[in-house]
Amino acid sequence: MEQGVVMSKRAVLMMTFGSPEEITYEGVAEFFTNIRRGVRPEPHEIQSLYDNYVRIGGTPLQRITREEVNLVASALGEQASVYFANKFSRPFITDVIEEMENDGIEECLCLILEPHYSYYSVMGYEKFLDSEQIRFQIIKEWYQEPSLLHYWADEIRNILDQIRDDSYKVIFSAHSVPVLALDFGDPYINQIYDNTRLIVEILGLEEDQYTNTWQSESDIGIPWIKPDVLEYLRDEKEHPDHYIFVPIAFISEHIEVLFDNDVECKELCHELGVAYHRPPMPNSDSRLIKALLSTIQSHIDGDYRYYQPQLETFDEFEAPSNTGKILEEAEDIQIPDFVKKLIAKKGRENVKMPYLVKKMLEKKYGKKYD
Numbered sequence: 084m085e086q087g088v089v090m091s092k093r094a095v096l097m098m099t100f101g102s103p104e105e106i107t108y109e110g111v112a113e114f115f116t117n118i119r120r121g122v123r124p125e126p127h128e129i130q131s132l133y134d135n136y137v138r139i140g141g142t143p144l145q146r147i148t149r150e151e152v153n154l155v156a157s158a159l160g161e162q163a164s165v166y167f168a169n170k171f172s173r174p175f176i177t178d179v180i181e182e183m184e185n186d187g188i189e190e191c192l193c194l195i196l197e198p199h200y201s202y203y204s205v206m207g208y209e210k211f212l213d214s215e216q217i218r219f220q221i222i223k224e225w226y227q228e229p230s231l232l233h234y235w236a237d238e239i240r241n242i243l244d245q246i247r248d249d250s251y252k253v254i255f256s257a258h259s260v261p262v263l264a265l266d267f268g269d270p271y272i273n274q275i276y277d278n279t280r281l282i283v284e285i286l287g288l289e290e291d292q293y294t295n296t297w298q299s300e301s302d303i304g305i306p307w308i309k310p311d312v313l314e315y316l317r318d319e320k321e322h323p324d325h326y327i328f329v330p331i332a333f334i335s336e337h338i339e340v341l342f343d344n345d346v347e348c349k350e351l352c353h354e355l356g357v358a359y360h361r362p363p364m365p366n367s368d369s370r371l372i373k374a375l376l377s378t379i380q381s382h383i384d385g386d387y388r389y390y391q392p393q394l395e396t397f398d399e400f401e402a403p404s405n406t407g408k409i410l411e412e413a414e415d416i417q418i419p420d421f422v423k424k425l426i427a428k429k430g431r432e433n434v435k436m437p438y439l440v441k442k443m444l445e446k447k448y449g450k451k452y453d
Contacts, residue, residue: 092189094164099196101172106141117171135342144337150367176211190387198226201271203260210392218387226278228374236285238362250323255279257332259297259307299339327360334365
Protein backbone atom coordinates (compact mmCIF):
# COMPACT_ATOMS: atom_id res chain seq x y z
CA MET A 84 0.00 0.00 0.00
CA GLU A 85 2.76 2.43 1.00
CA GLN A 86 4.57 1.87 -2.29
CA GLY A 87 1.43 2.85 -4.19
CA VAL A 88 1.25 6.11 -2.25
CA VAL A 89 4.89 6.94 -3.02
CA MET A 90 4.50 6.05 -6.69
CA SER A 91 1.44 8.25 -7.11
CA LYS A 92 3.63 11.30 -6.41
CA ARG A 93 5.62 10.64 -9.58
CA ALA A 94 4.42 11.81 -12.98
CA VAL A 95 5.37 11.60 -16.64
CA LEU A 96 4.67 14.82 -18.54
CA MET A 97 4.42 14.23 -22.30
CA MET A 98 4.69 17.41 -24.37
CA THR A 99 4.29 18.42 -27.98
CA PHE A 100 4.47 21.64 -30.02
CA GLY A 101 0.79 22.51 -30.18
CA SER A 102 -1.72 23.37 -32.92
CA PRO A 103 -4.34 26.02 -33.62
CA GLU A 104 -7.29 25.37 -31.32
CA GLU A 105 -9.65 26.02 -34.21
CA ILE A 106 -8.98 26.28 -37.92
CA THR A 107 -10.16 29.85 -38.37
CA TYR A 108 -8.15 32.93 -39.30
CA GLU A 109 -8.17 34.10 -35.65
CA GLY A 110 -7.47 30.59 -34.33
CA VAL A 111 -4.38 30.37 -36.53
CA ALA A 112 -3.43 33.96 -35.62
CA GLU A 113 -3.52 33.16 -31.88
CA PHE A 114 -1.34 30.06 -32.35
CA PHE A 115 1.13 31.92 -34.59
CA THR A 116 1.29 34.77 -32.05
CA ASN A 117 2.14 32.28 -29.28
CA ILE A 118 4.98 30.86 -31.42
CA ARG A 119 6.27 34.41 -32.00
CA ARG A 120 6.24 35.03 -28.24
CA GLY A 121 3.29 37.38 -28.15
CA VAL A 122 4.12 39.32 -31.33
CA ARG A 123 1.24 39.01 -33.79
CA PRO A 124 2.53 38.16 -37.30
CA GLU A 125 1.65 40.20 -40.38
CA PRO A 126 -1.81 39.52 -41.91
CA HIS A 127 -0.28 37.93 -45.04
CA GLU A 128 1.73 35.51 -42.85
CA ILE A 129 -1.38 34.50 -40.92
CA GLN A 130 -3.37 34.11 -44.13
CA SER A 131 -0.69 31.91 -45.68
CA LEU A 132 -0.54 29.57 -42.66
CA TYR A 133 -4.36 29.52 -42.44
CA ASP A 134 -4.60 28.60 -46.15
CA ASN A 135 -2.12 25.75 -45.59
CA TYR A 136 -4.19 24.37 -42.71
CA VAL A 137 -7.35 24.57 -44.82
CA ARG A 138 -5.56 22.83 -47.69
CA ILE A 139 -4.75 19.79 -45.51
CA GLY A 140 -8.15 19.76 -43.81
CA GLY A 141 -6.89 20.84 -40.38
CA THR A 142 -4.31 19.04 -38.29
CA PRO A 143 -4.66 15.71 -36.45
CA LEU A 144 -1.70 16.39 -34.10
CA GLN A 145 -3.73 16.83 -30.91
CA ARG A 146 -5.87 13.74 -31.51
CA ILE A 147 -2.83 11.59 -32.36
CA THR A 148 -0.83 12.88 -29.39
CA ARG A 149 -3.68 12.15 -26.97
CA GLU A 150 -3.84 8.60 -28.35
CA GLU A 151 -0.10 8.22 -27.69
CA VAL A 152 -0.51 9.65 -24.17
CA ASN A 153 -3.44 7.34 -23.36
CA LEU A 154 -1.54 4.26 -24.55
CA VAL A 155 1.51 5.19 -22.47
CA ALA A 156 -0.68 5.92 -19.43
CA SER A 157 -2.47 2.57 -19.60
CA ALA A 158 0.86 0.72 -19.99
CA LEU A 159 2.43 2.51 -16.99
CA GLY A 160 -0.60 1.91 -14.78
CA GLU A 161 0.14 2.94 -11.20
CA GLN A 162 3.87 3.38 -11.80
CA ALA A 163 3.28 7.05 -12.62
CA SER A 164 0.50 9.50 -13.44
CA VAL A 165 0.67 10.70 -17.05
CA TYR A 166 -0.06 14.30 -18.05
CA PHE A 167 -0.07 16.04 -21.42
CA ALA A 168 0.78 19.63 -22.39
CA ASN A 169 1.51 21.75 -25.47
CA LYS A 170 4.18 24.40 -25.85
CA PHE A 171 2.08 26.85 -27.89
CA SER A 172 -1.59 25.91 -27.40
CA ARG A 173 -3.88 24.66 -24.63
CA PRO A 174 -3.31 22.80 -22.41
CA PHE A 175 -0.22 24.98 -21.81
CA ILE A 176 2.76 23.57 -19.89
CA THR A 177 2.47 26.11 -17.05
CA ASP A 178 -1.22 25.25 -16.52
CA VAL A 179 -0.49 21.51 -16.43
CA ILE A 180 2.36 22.04 -13.93
CA GLU A 181 -0.12 23.86 -11.69
CA GLU A 182 -2.51 20.91 -12.08
CA MET A 183 0.28 18.49 -11.11
CA GLU A 184 1.11 20.60 -8.06
CA ASN A 185 -2.55 20.48 -6.99
CA ASP A 186 -2.46 16.69 -7.46
CA GLY A 187 0.49 16.43 -5.06
CA ILE A 188 3.08 15.42 -7.67
CA GLU A 189 6.67 15.67 -6.39
CA GLU A 190 8.73 14.16 -9.23
CA CYS A 191 8.09 14.68 -12.93
CA LEU A 192 9.80 12.92 -15.85
CA CYS A 193 9.52 15.14 -18.94
CA LEU A 194 9.22 13.40 -22.31
CA ILE A 195 9.08 15.76 -25.28
CA LEU A 196 7.57 14.09 -28.34
CA GLU A 197 10.48 15.19 -30.52
CA PRO A 198 13.24 12.56 -30.58
CA HIS A 199 16.25 14.90 -31.00
CA TYR A 200 17.64 17.64 -28.75
CA SER A 201 17.98 21.20 -30.01
CA TYR A 202 18.12 24.61 -28.37
CA TYR A 203 15.46 25.54 -30.93
CA SER A 204 13.09 22.73 -29.98
CA VAL A 205 13.46 20.85 -26.70
CA MET A 206 14.99 23.77 -24.78
CA GLY A 207 11.86 25.74 -25.63
CA TYR A 208 9.89 23.31 -23.45
CA GLU A 209 12.39 23.46 -20.60
CA LYS A 210 11.73 27.20 -20.21
CA PHE A 211 8.30 26.47 -18.73
CA LEU A 212 9.40 23.93 -16.11
CA ASP A 213 9.03 26.18 -13.09
CA SER A 214 7.84 24.79 -9.76
CA GLU A 215 8.89 25.10 -6.13
CA GLN A 216 7.18 21.78 -5.36
CA ILE A 217 8.10 19.48 -8.23
CA ARG A 218 11.55 18.10 -9.03
CA PHE A 219 12.07 17.47 -12.75
CA GLN A 220 14.09 15.16 -14.96
CA ILE A 221 14.20 15.96 -18.68
CA ILE A 222 14.78 13.29 -21.32
CA LYS A 223 17.05 15.13 -23.74
CA GLU A 224 16.84 12.79 -26.73
CA TRP A 225 15.50 9.34 -27.52
CA TYR A 226 16.01 8.85 -31.28
CA GLN A 227 18.30 5.83 -30.65
CA GLU A 228 15.42 3.72 -29.31
CA PRO A 229 15.59 0.44 -31.32
CA SER A 230 11.80 0.21 -31.75
CA LEU A 231 11.70 3.63 -33.42
CA LEU A 232 14.71 2.88 -35.64
CA HIS A 233 13.14 -0.40 -36.74
CA TYR A 234 9.80 1.31 -37.32
CA TRP A 235 11.39 3.59 -39.92
CA ALA A 236 13.49 0.80 -41.44
CA ASP A 237 10.44 -1.50 -41.76
CA GLU A 238 8.26 1.18 -43.34
CA ILE A 239 10.98 2.23 -45.81
CA ARG A 240 11.52 -1.45 -46.66
CA ASN A 241 7.79 -1.81 -47.44
CA ILE A 242 8.11 0.96 -50.03
CA LEU A 243 11.33 -0.47 -51.48
CA ASP A 244 9.61 -3.84 -51.89
CA GLN A 245 6.91 -2.16 -54.00
CA ILE A 246 9.47 -0.27 -56.09
CA ARG A 247 11.43 -3.43 -56.87
CA ASP A 248 14.08 -2.75 -59.53
CA ASP A 249 13.24 0.90 -60.26
CA SER A 250 15.77 3.59 -59.34
CA TYR A 251 15.14 5.49 -56.11
CA LYS A 252 16.60 7.79 -53.51
CA VAL A 253 15.62 7.96 -49.84
CA ILE A 254 15.54 11.57 -48.64
CA PHE A 255 15.82 11.85 -44.86
CA SER A 256 14.54 15.28 -43.90
CA ALA A 257 14.43 17.10 -40.59
CA HIS A 258 13.19 20.49 -39.44
CA SER A 259 15.90 23.00 -40.18
CA VAL A 260 17.53 25.15 -37.49
CA PRO A 261 19.29 28.53 -37.75
CA VAL A 262 22.94 28.29 -38.85
CA LEU A 263 24.09 29.83 -35.57
CA ALA A 264 22.84 26.82 -33.64
CA LEU A 265 25.42 24.61 -35.29
CA ASP A 266 28.32 27.02 -35.15
CA PHE A 267 27.88 27.27 -31.42
CA GLY A 268 27.41 23.69 -30.35
CA ASP A 269 23.77 22.61 -30.79
CA PRO A 270 23.85 18.76 -30.89
CA TYR A 271 20.81 18.54 -33.19
CA ILE A 272 22.49 18.28 -36.59
CA ASN A 273 24.82 15.49 -35.44
CA GLN A 274 21.87 13.61 -33.96
CA ILE A 275 19.97 13.83 -37.27
CA TYR A 276 22.97 12.43 -39.18
CA ASP A 277 23.47 9.75 -36.55
CA ASN A 278 19.77 8.83 -36.70
CA THR A 279 20.03 8.53 -40.48
CA ARG A 280 23.13 6.33 -40.20
CA LEU A 281 21.42 3.97 -37.75
CA ILE A 282 18.40 3.48 -40.06
CA VAL A 283 20.58 3.16 -43.17
CA GLU A 284 22.67 0.46 -41.47
CA ILE A 285 19.55 -1.60 -40.72
CA LEU A 286 18.44 -1.28 -44.35
CA GLY A 287 21.91 -1.76 -45.86
CA LEU A 288 21.57 1.24 -48.19
CA GLU A 289 24.51 2.34 -50.31
CA GLU A 290 25.78 5.92 -50.03
CA ASP A 291 24.22 7.00 -53.33
CA GLN A 292 20.80 5.64 -52.35
CA TYR A 293 20.04 8.23 -49.66
CA THR A 294 20.71 11.83 -48.63
CA ASN A 295 19.91 14.33 -45.86
CA THR A 296 17.96 17.54 -46.40
CA TRP A 297 16.24 20.12 -44.20
CA GLN A 298 12.70 21.45 -44.28
CA SER A 299 10.11 23.79 -42.74
CA GLU A 300 12.42 26.74 -42.06
CA SER A 301 10.77 29.95 -40.81
CA ASP A 302 11.21 33.37 -42.36
CA ILE A 303 12.62 35.21 -39.32
CA GLY A 304 15.45 37.04 -41.04
CA ILE A 305 18.36 34.72 -40.24
CA PRO A 306 20.08 32.00 -42.32
CA TRP A 307 18.99 28.38 -41.86
CA ILE A 308 20.77 25.08 -42.40
CA LYS A 309 20.73 23.88 -46.01
CA PRO A 310 20.00 22.20 -48.33
CA ASP A 311 16.29 22.87 -48.09
CA VAL A 312 14.48 19.82 -49.44
CA LEU A 313 12.72 21.74 -52.24
CA GLU A 314 15.97 23.46 -53.27
CA TYR A 315 17.70 20.08 -53.29
CA LEU A 316 15.08 18.62 -55.64
CA ARG A 317 15.25 21.59 -58.00
CA ASP A 318 19.06 21.57 -58.08
CA GLU A 319 19.46 17.87 -58.93
CA LYS A 320 20.44 17.42 -62.59
CA GLU A 321 19.10 13.87 -62.83
CA HIS A 322 16.28 12.24 -60.90
CA PRO A 323 15.52 8.61 -60.02
CA ASP A 324 12.13 7.00 -60.73
CA HIS A 325 11.15 7.35 -57.06
CA TYR A 326 11.82 9.68 -54.14
CA ILE A 327 11.05 8.38 -50.64
CA PHE A 328 10.70 11.20 -48.10
CA VAL A 329 11.37 10.27 -44.48
CA PRO A 330 10.74 13.14 -42.01
CA ILE A 331 12.70 11.59 -39.12
CA ALA A 332 12.56 14.66 -36.84
CA PHE A 333 8.82 14.13 -36.39
CA ILE A 334 6.75 11.25 -35.05
CA SER A 335 3.18 12.38 -35.78
CA GLU A 336 1.23 13.74 -38.71
CA HIS A 337 0.91 17.51 -38.55
CA ILE A 338 1.23 20.48 -40.89
CA GLU A 339 4.98 20.15 -41.46
CA VAL A 340 4.46 16.64 -42.82
CA LEU A 341 0.98 16.95 -44.34
CA PHE A 342 1.73 20.24 -46.10
CA ASP A 343 5.52 20.63 -46.37
CA ASN A 344 5.99 17.03 -47.52
CA ASP A 345 2.64 15.77 -48.84
CA VAL A 346 1.78 18.98 -50.72
CA GLU A 347 4.97 20.89 -51.54
CA CYS A 348 7.37 17.95 -52.05
CA LYS A 349 4.69 15.87 -53.76
CA GLU A 350 3.76 18.65 -56.19
CA LEU A 351 7.41 19.25 -57.06
CA CYS A 352 7.95 15.51 -57.64
CA HIS A 353 4.95 15.50 -59.97
CA GLU A 354 6.48 18.47 -61.83
CA LEU A 355 9.78 16.58 -62.12
CA GLY A 356 8.07 13.38 -63.28
CA VAL A 357 9.20 11.39 -60.21
CA ALA A 358 6.97 9.16 -58.05
CA TYR A 359 6.47 10.54 -54.50
CA HIS A 360 6.47 8.25 -51.46
CA ARG A 361 6.36 8.89 -47.73
CA PRO A 362 6.16 6.14 -45.11
CA PRO A 363 3.30 6.56 -42.63
CA MET A 364 4.25 8.51 -39.51
CA PRO A 365 4.63 6.46 -36.31
CA ASN A 366 1.58 8.21 -34.74
CA SER A 367 0.18 5.77 -32.18
CA ASP A 368 1.73 2.64 -33.76
CA SER A 369 2.68 -0.01 -31.18
CA ARG A 370 6.36 0.27 -32.17
CA LEU A 371 6.41 3.95 -31.24
CA ILE A 372 4.62 3.26 -27.96
CA LYS A 373 7.23 0.59 -27.22
CA ALA A 374 9.99 3.17 -27.87
CA LEU A 375 8.31 5.74 -25.61
CA LEU A 376 7.86 3.19 -22.81
CA SER A 377 11.44 2.01 -23.17
CA THR A 378 12.85 5.52 -22.82
CA ILE A 379 10.54 6.24 -19.86
CA GLN A 380 11.65 3.05 -18.08
CA SER A 381 15.33 3.80 -18.64
CA HIS A 382 14.96 7.23 -17.00
CA ILE A 383 12.13 6.98 -14.48
CA ASP A 384 14.31 5.95 -11.52
CA GLY A 385 17.00 8.50 -12.39
CA ASP A 386 17.83 11.81 -10.73
CA TYR A 387 15.16 14.46 -10.25
CA ARG A 388 16.00 18.00 -9.19
CA TYR A 389 14.46 21.43 -8.79
CA TYR A 390 14.73 23.26 -12.07
CA GLN A 391 15.39 26.98 -12.57
CA PRO A 392 14.57 27.72 -16.20
CA GLN A 393 15.60 31.38 -15.95
CA LEU A 394 19.15 30.25 -15.07
CA GLU A 395 19.36 27.02 -17.06
CA THR A 396 17.91 28.07 -20.39
CA PHE A 397 18.54 31.10 -22.56
CA ASP A 398 16.81 33.03 -25.29
CA GLU A 399 18.16 31.47 -28.45
CA PHE A 400 17.06 34.41 -30.61
CA GLU A 401 17.65 37.48 -28.44
CA ALA A 402 20.72 39.70 -28.77
CA PRO A 403 22.56 40.59 -25.54
CA SER A 404 22.88 44.22 -24.46
CA ASN A 405 26.68 44.13 -24.41
CA THR A 406 28.41 42.55 -27.41
CA GLY A 407 31.85 44.17 -27.51
CA LYS A 408 33.63 42.00 -24.94
CA ILE A 409 32.11 38.86 -26.37
CA LEU A 410 33.28 39.58 -29.90
CA GLU A 411 36.82 40.42 -28.74
CA GLU A 412 37.20 36.91 -27.41
CA ALA A 413 35.38 35.29 -30.30
CA GLU A 414 38.44 35.07 -32.55
CA ASP A 415 38.97 31.36 -31.99
CA ILE A 416 35.24 30.57 -32.07
CA GLN A 417 33.83 29.79 -35.47
CA ILE A 418 31.74 32.81 -36.42
CA PRO A 419 29.53 32.47 -39.49
CA ASP A 420 30.65 34.46 -42.53
CA PHE A 421 27.52 36.60 -42.55
CA VAL A 422 28.35 37.77 -39.01
CA LYS A 423 31.97 38.53 -39.96
CA LYS A 424 30.71 40.65 -42.87
CA LEU A 425 28.37 42.52 -40.54
CA ILE A 426 31.26 43.21 -38.14
CA ALA A 427 33.45 44.44 -40.98
CA LYS A 428 30.69 46.73 -42.22
CA LYS A 429 29.33 48.11 -38.93
CA GLY A 430 32.15 47.64 -36.43
CA ARG A 431 32.20 45.29 -33.46
CA GLU A 432 30.19 47.40 -31.05
CA ASN A 433 27.26 47.76 -33.46
CA VAL A 434 26.68 44.08 -34.24
CA LYS A 435 24.11 42.42 -32.02
CA MET A 436 24.96 38.77 -31.52
CA PRO A 437 22.25 36.32 -30.54
CA TYR A 438 22.07 35.39 -26.88
CA LEU A 439 22.96 31.85 -27.87
CA VAL A 440 26.46 33.05 -28.81
CA LYS A 441 26.87 34.69 -25.41
CA LYS A 442 25.96 31.46 -23.62
CA MET A 443 28.28 29.34 -25.75
CA LEU A 444 31.17 31.71 -25.01
CA GLU A 445 30.38 31.60 -21.29
CA LYS A 446 30.50 27.83 -21.49
CA LYS A 447 33.83 27.90 -23.32
CA TYR A 448 35.60 30.54 -21.19
CA GLY A 449 33.88 29.80 -17.88
CA LYS A 450 32.98 33.39 -17.12
CA LYS A 451 29.88 35.57 -17.27
CA TYR A 452 29.08 38.17 -19.90
CA ASP A 453 26.59 40.81 -18.75
